[in-house]
Amino acid sequence: MNTRLPLLAALLGAATLTAQAQQLNTAKLDSMLTSLAANNKLMGTLAVSRNGQVVYNHAFGYAQLEPKTPATAATRYRMGSISKMFTATMVFQLIDEKKLTLDTKLATFFPELPNAKTITIDQLLSHRSGLHSITADAAYLGYMTQPKTQAELLAMMSKYQPDFEPGAKFEYSNSNYIVLGYLVEKLGKQPYAQALQKRVVTKASLKDTYYGGKIDPKKQEAFSYKPGTSGGWQPDVETDMSIPGGAGSVVSTPADLDRFLEALFGGKLVSAASLGEMKTIRDKFGRGLMLMPFNGKQGYGHGGIIDGFQSMATYYPEDKMAITLSTNAHRYPLNDAMLGVLSICFNQPYRIPDFAAVAFVPTAADLDRYVGTYASPSFPLKITFVKEGNTLVGQATGQQPIPLEPVSQGVFKFDAAGIRAEFDAAKPVFTLKQGGREFVLTKE
Numbered sequence: 001m002n003t004r005l006p007l008l009a010a011l012l013g014a015a016t017l018t019a020q021a022q023q024l025n026t027a028k029l030d031s032m033l034t035s036l037a038a039n040n041k042l043m044g045t046l047a048v049s050r051n052g053q054v055v056y057n058h059a060f061g062y063a064q065l066e067p068k069t070p071a072t073a074a075t076r077y078r079m080g081s082i083s084k085m086f087t088a089t090m091v092f093q094l095i096d097e098k099k100l101t102l103d104t105k106l107a108t109f110f111p112e113l114p115n116a117k118t119i120t121i122d123q124l125l126s127h128r129s130g131l132h133s134i135t136a137d138a139a140y141l142g143y144m145t146q147p148k149t150q151a152e153l154l155a156m157m158s159k160y161q162p163d164f165e166p167g168a169k170f171e172y173s174n175s176n177y178i179v180l181g182y183l184v185e186k187l188g189k190q191p192y193a194q195a196l197q198k199r200v201v202t203k204a205s206l207k208d209t210y211y212g213g214k215i216d217p218k219k220q221e222a223f224s225y226k227p228g229t230s231g232g233w234q235p236d237v238e239t240d241m242s243i244p245g246g247a248g249s250v251v252s253t254p255a256d257l258d259r260f261l262e263a264l265f266g267g268k269l270v271s272a273a274s275l276g277e278m279k280t281i282r283d284k285f286g287r288g289l290m291l292m293p294f295n296g297k298q299g300y301g302h303g304g305i306i307d308g309f310q311s312m313a314t315y316y317p318e319d320k321m322a323i324t325l326s327t328n329a330h331r332y333p334l335n336d337a338m339l340g341v342l343s344i345c346f347n348q349p350y351r352i353p354d355f356a357a358v359a360f361v362p363t364a365a366d367l368d369r370y371v372g373t374y375a376s377p378s379f380p381l382k383i384t385f386v387k388e389g390n391t392l393v394g395q396a397t398g399q400q401p402i403p404l405e406p407v408s409q410g411v412f413k414f415d416a417a418g419i420r421a422e423f424d425a426a427k428p429v430f431t432l433k434q435g436g437r438e439f440v441l442t443k444e
Contacts, residue, residue: 010288024048025053028344032337032352037061039355039417040231042337044327045075047254048345051320052262054255058247061329063222067231073255074206076208076221077326078239079311080248081303082257084177088288089248089264090184090199095121099187102277112158119166121183124176125287132160133173138398147242150182170283174247181246192245204263212241212251221251224308227416229389229403233329237400248306254313258322261301261315272358294342303334310334321345331416340388361390362406370410370423372431374441383432383441394421 029046037040043061048055059071094100100108102122106129110116115130123129134140134156157175164171181192186281188195193211201209215221215238225233241249252260263269270278279300281291292299292314301314312334313324323345325338336353370392373384381397388403392412395401402419404412410423420433428443 007141024050025344025347026056028350028352029056029341030058032340032344033058033060035355036332036337040233041330041332041355042309042327042334043225043233043329044072044077044325045071045073045254046325046341047073047258047323048341049258049262049322051257052266054258057255059095063220063328064217065223065225065235069217071222072220072327074208074220074253076219076251076253077328078212078215078222078248078306078309079250079252079257079309079313079326080225080244080306081174081177081245081308082252082302082304082311082313083246083248083250085264085288085302085313086196086200086250086260087177087180087184088278089269090188090195091121091125091180092270092278092287094184094187094270095201096274097405100183100295106179109186110154110179112154114158114160114162115166118304121180122287122385123166124180126282127170127172127176127285128166128167129173129174129176130162130164130166130171130178131157131175132163133175134160134178135174140148141398141400143241144243145209145237147240149242150185150245151244153178153245154182168287172285174244177247178243180247181249184246192249196250200269203268204260206252206256206259208256209250209252209260214238222309222328226308226400227329227331227414229391239307244306248304252326254311254324254326257311257324257326261313261322262320265300265317274293294339295346295348297346312338314338319346330415333415356405358405360406360408362409366410367392370430372428372443374443375443376439379432379439379441382444390422 033347036061045059048056057073059073059075063069063071063075064404100121104121105117106113107116119129184195185192196211215223226236228234260380278287278289280286284291289300290302292301297316297318299314299316302310309328310330315322325341340350367387368439371385371387373382375382383394383396385392385394391406392404393401394404402414404414408412410425412421418434421430423430429440432439
């Protein structure tokens with residue numbers, strides 16, 4: 001489930017070296033995670049499993065800030081779009097049971113949805129249906145904390161125009177997996193939560209995985225946080241879990257996610273043929289699995305974002321190694337953190353980042369000059385900057401405000417999303433840099 005930031009789809013760039021499995025450098029992992037937590041960059045839990053055994057399980061930061069409750073290896077996190085792996089697994093179990101096929105049409109179950117007569121189960125699984133994602137519109141932010149019924153969400157989805165013709169291309173849409181979750185319920189004649197327990201949790205011997213509800217610290221569930229001013233954290237919103245369903249409802253621990261991946265690739269959940277279909281990659285996405293290569297190794301898994309939670313779970317069949325990093329607060333890119341984890345796990349050179357605070361403080365006059373609303377014909381959103389203390393807070397249309405960190409004269413950043421804003425010294429424009437792309441926006 002992805003409510004604000006781009007899903008971690010192109011997660012890890014492939015390299016050319018080959019790593020050999022060696023003794024895990026737990027001390028270096030400890031140092032990295034401790035540094036991230038101490039500098040208010042990340043809070044969460046990392047679990048590493050090899051050959052079916054947990055070899056590292058380390059929590060850092062807090063599961064709850066008021067009152068302060070340290071995270072532990074047993075802390076449970078909302079996993080967001082990692083839930084799609086569970087949903088895809090249950091759909092393939094139904095395929096193995098001959099209750100449907102990849103070519104079955106959506107109209108068999110939900111004829112009211114646009115293009116239902118031509119959309120296939122395969123296209124839903126692989127994000128090639130053209131169904132518009134309900135989380136992609138600004139209106140979503142207005143109801144995401146309120147309970148919704150299946151009928152209400154299906155009615156919303158039925159009113160959207162398709163984004164493209166079924167099968168024309170890949171485009172990630174949470175609606176695909178919300179619908180697949182409903183399909184699991186319809187064919188199994190039981191709620192998603194019960195299907196998850198029966199079809200996955202019990203078969204994979206999971207201990208801490210279930211359909212989430214309102215966050216309950218008595219269940220060792222973490223709250224999520226977003227960056228606040230002065231380097232601190234503030235509570236993030238809490239999505240009502242009736243909405244994400246099969247796209248993002250699962251709560252779990254990193255160790256349990258490792259067990260799930262081991263069970264999936266170990267043949268305990270779906271047939272070898274179905275696992276092969278799940279692993280068949282087009283546009284870096286298969287059917288419920290993403291390709292996550294690292295140093296010549298083929299990894300499979302998924303990323304997840306919901307509210308202030310971010311997670312990444314991946315399995316490397318060649319090494320029989322599962323690695324899951326789950327966080328409930330971040331102002332450091334999770335992808336960068338995971339690259340560090342993988343480098344250490346596969347004994348590749350890695351230097352723990354220096355998080356020394358930047359001493360630069362912009363002048364009040366400069367901040368006043370940057371304040372305003374900026375737009376560009378090449379960028380779909382307007383961005384408004386306001387002054388707050390000694391820095392700026394930026395807010396894109398329909399998005400949450402984000403506090404920026406000053407770097408140097410006219411340069412600000414937001415590490416959690418890899419954003420860099422560079423203001424022109426002579427013109428009322430700024431350049432937005434993110435994910436290797438640049439956009440020049442002009443003040444209105």
